[in-house]
Amino acid sequence: MKATSDIDSGKPTHAVEQQRGSLRSHVENTVRAAIFDGLYPAGQKLVERELCDLTGASRSILREALVSLEVSGLIERESNRGYRVSLLSARQVYEIFELRASLETLAAELFAERASDAEMQQLAQLLEDLEACIASGDLTQMRLVKERYYELLFSGCRNREIRRALENIIDRVHYLRGRLMSDPDRRQKSLEEMRRLTAALLARDRLQARAASIAHLTAARDTVLEGMLRKDETETAGLMQ
Amino acid sequence: MKATSDIDSGKPTHAVEQQRGSLRSHVENTVRAAIFDGLYPAGQKLVERELCDLTGASRSILREALVSLEVSGLIERESNRGYRVSLLSARQVYEIFELRASLETLAAELFAERASDAEMQQLAQLLEDLEACIASGDLTQMRLVKERYYELLFSGCRNREIRRALENIIDRVHYLRGRLMSDPDRRQKSLEEMRRLTAALLARDRLQARAASIAHLTAARDTVLEGMLRKDETETAGLMQ
DNA sequence: TCGATCGAAATTGTATGCAAAACTACCGCA
DNA sequence: TGCGGTAGTTTTGCATACAATTTCGATCGA
Numbered sequence: 001m002k003a004t005s006d007i008d009s010g011k012p013t014h015a016v017e018q019q020r021g022s023l024r025s026h027v028e029n030t031v032r033a034a035i036f037d038g039l040y041p042a043g044q045k046l047v048e049r050e051l052c053d054l055t056g057a058s059r060s061i062l063r064e065a066l067v068s069l070e071v072s073g074l075i076e077r078e079s080n081r082g083y084r085v086s087l088l089s090a091r092q093v094y095e096i097f098e099l100r101a102s103l104e105t106l107a108a109e110l111f112a113e114r115a116s117d118a119e120m121q122q123l124a125q126l127l128e129d130l131e132a133c134i135a136s137g138d139l140t141q142m143r144l145v146k147e148r149y150y151e152l153l154f155s156g157c158r159n160r161e162i163r164r165a166l167e168n169i170i171d172r173v174h175y176l177r178g179r180l181m182s183d184p185d186r187r188q189k190s191l192e193e194m195r196r197l198t199a200a201l202l203a204r205d206r207l208q209a210r211a212a213s214i215a216h217l218t219a220a221r222d223t224v225l226e227g228m229l230r231k232d233e234t235e236t237a238g239l240m241q
Numbered sequence: 242m243k244a245t246s247d248i249d250s251g252k253p254t255h256a257v258e259q260q261r262g263s264l265r266s267h268v269e270n271t272v273r274a275a276i277f278d279g280l281y282p283a284g285q286k287l288v289e290r291e292l293c294d295l296t297g298a299s300r301s302i303l304r305e306a307l308v309s310l311e312v313s314g315l316i317e318r319e320s321n322r323g324y325r326v327s328l329l330s331a332r333q334v335y336e337i338f339e340l341r342a343s344l345e346t347l348a349a350e351l352f353a354e355r356a357s358d359a360e361m362q363q364l365a366q367l368l369e370d371l372e373a374c375i376a377s378g379d380l381t382q383m384r385l386v387k388e389r390y391y392e393l394l395f396s397g398c399r400n401r402e403i404r405r406a407l408e409n410i411i412d413r414v415h416y417l418r419g420r421l422m423s424d425p426d427r428r429q430k431s432l433e434e435m436r437r438l439t440a441a442l443l444a445r446d447r448l449q450a451r452a453a454s455i456a457h458l459t460a461a462r463d464t465v466l467e468g469m470l471r472k473d474e475t476e477t478a479g480l481m482q
Numbered sequence: 483t484c485g486a487t488c489g490a491a492a493t494t495g496t497a498t499g500c501a502a503a504a505c506t507a508c509c510g511c512a
Numbered sequence: 513t514g515c516g517g518t519a520g521t522t523t524t525g526c527a528t529a530c531a532a533t534t535t536c537g538a539t540c541g542a
Contacts, residue, residue, distance in 0.1 A: 022320060022495080023495080023496075024308075024495095047522090047523070047524095048523075048524070049522090049523075049524095057496085057497095058496060058497045058498075059497085059498085059524095060301055060304075060495090060496065060497070060498090061495085061496065061497090063301075063305060063524095063525095064304060064305055064308045067265075067305045067308045067309055068308055068309075068312055071309055071312040071313070071409070072312070073405065079263060079525095080502090080503055080504070080523095080524065080525075081503090081504075081523090081524080082523070082524060092401075092402070095399075095400045095401060095402040095403075096402050098347075098351075098400055098402070098403075099344075099347075099400065099402040099403055099406055102343055102344065102347045102403075103340075103343065103406075106339070106340075106343045110339075158336075159336045159339055159340065160333075160336060161333070161336040161337050161339070161340040161410065162336075162339075162340055162343075164314065164409070164410075165340055165344075165406045165409060165410065168312070168405070168406060168409050169402065169405075169406065263525080263526095264525075264526075265525095288492090288493070288494095289493075289494070290492090290493075298526085298527095299526060299527045299528075300494095300527085300528085301525090301526065301527065301528090302525085302526065302527085304494095304495095320494095321493090321494065321495075321532085321533055321534065322493090322494080322533090322534075323493070323494060483542105484541105484542090485540105485541090485542085486539105486540085486541085486542100487538100487539085487540080487541100488537105488538090488539085488540100489536100489537095489538090489539100490535105490536090490537090490538100491534105491535085491536080491537095492533105492534085492535070492536090493532100493533080493534070493535085494531105494532085494533070494534080495530105495531080495532070495533085496529100496530085496531075496532090497528105497529080497530075497531090498527105498528085498529075498530090499526105499527085499528075499529090500525105500526090500527080500528095501524105501525085501526085501527095502523105502524085502525075502526095503522105503523085503524070503525085504521105504522080504523075504524085505520105505521080505522070505523085506519100506520085506521075506522085507518100507519090507520085507521095508517105508518085508519085508520100509516105509517090509518085509519100510515105510516090510517085510518100511514100511515085511516090511517100512513105512514090512515085512516105
């Protein structure tokens with residue numbers, strides 16, 4: 001069941017495991033979680049001392065963690081003015097999805113060619129699990145299964161660099177997903193797309209897998225962008241630039 | 242001529258500009274340069290105090306810079322044991338090229354569709370410059386022009402995230418290029434491949450551009466891997482794992 | 483000679499301190 | 513009222529100091 005244990009190259013996906021790189025990764029995860037939970041919305045200034053209180057760490061450690069988050073693009077730094085949560089314009093979201101599509105599609109193509117039969121079987125199982133989650137409406141579980149599905153994809157494609165590269169944008173992807181992907185109607189369509197992707201992967205059909213992956217991410221992108229535009233209209237001013 | 246000025250999202254490509262993010266990016270660049278220059282070969286332990294002397298910075302700043310280099314994969318950290326320059330196995334190099342091919346090819350495809358006529362013209366000019374460099378044998382200049390060529394590609398594709406993602410592996414790519422791409426015979430072939438790529442881009446032919454980009458990077462990959470194997474044979478032991 | 487053990491030196495991990503820059507609020511003045 | 517300047521506070525940038533861990537070497541015993 002623990003198919004993900006060997007691809008753990010660095011920071012944990014979310015706030016799993018308090019202690020690993022000991023303090024720094026803990027601090028990093030805490031700050032990341034705070035941003036995801038909406039404690040610090042996009043554009044918000046991040047005061048170091050405040051984050052020290054939040055995480056319990058001293059400023060040296062905190063600042064190292066912030067550097068890491070900065071590289072992944074979740075926060076931005078301005079000279080002598082500290083950090084703030086990155087603002088994501090619709091344009092940037094579009095670009096992120098374009099990149100993500102390229103990387104995930106590559107992973108899918110490679111998975112189709114390189115995954116072991118056991119991994120294929122696991123993939124099929126995870127799709128079943130996903131169907132069950134959506135049928136029962138357990139969103140938390142669904143999210144978890146989905147994450148496992150992608151973990152499997154990234155380990156089965158036999159290229160750790162892809163996952164590493166995605167790691168650097170995955171924060172912002174998750175951020176978006178958490179805030180905007182609550183569309184109920186979207187879930188059914190998404191499931192259908194993942195069925196097609198899975199079928200192509202199981203058949204080891206690289207071209208079909210490519211097509212299915214692109215279709216899936218294009219649809220996801222459009223949903224997110226649509227959500228952003230709706231939100232922009234709703235809100236008084238455009239905090240989003 | 243300064244086509245790159247607006248895509249500058251973070252650390253400078255190399256050791257350009259001493260002062261920007263003020264100290265940290267300077268320290269980061271100095272350490273990076275030291276690694277590129279072979280002062281710290283692959284696998285070498287990085288002692289913090291030593292790097293402080295090298296860069297003139299204090300440990301706090303240095304450590305922040307190291308975090309940044311760690312995220313980009315150039316160095317690795319082991320708990321309570323500090324940093325060392327990452328070892329690159331042939332397998333990892335293969336994976337890096339696979340990823341790089343995907344990203345650069347995406348950039349090329351998008352460039353073909355989105356670049357302005359002015360950018361097309363600049364691209365043609367840079368190819369000419371490159372031909373001149375190779376004809377005259379000025380390798381330093383050649384490298385610079387090549388970098389400009391890719392900068393243009395990344396800005397013309399209208400997707401900054403691609404460049405950002407590449408930034409995180411580009412260090413290791415440059416590292417490889419510096420150490421192994423000195424094959425004289427390779428330069429001619431490389432030029433020929435870039436001619437084809439440029440022609441496809443100028444024609445705004447996305448499919449051809451894709452094909453040319455993939456061909457270029459596949460050839461580069463094979464050259465590098467070949468070089469690595471030769472080196473492995475030559476050297477007594479395999480420092481490369 | 484080899485291995486184990488112990489202790490000092492070196493190195494990393496973490497916390498704190500100081501100086502400079504940026505922000506805030508208040509005041510005087512046109 | 514509105515504007516500019518200025519003092520004080522906050523916050524960041526950078527450096528140093530202390531604690532914990534690892535590394536290395538010497539000593540001792542089999």
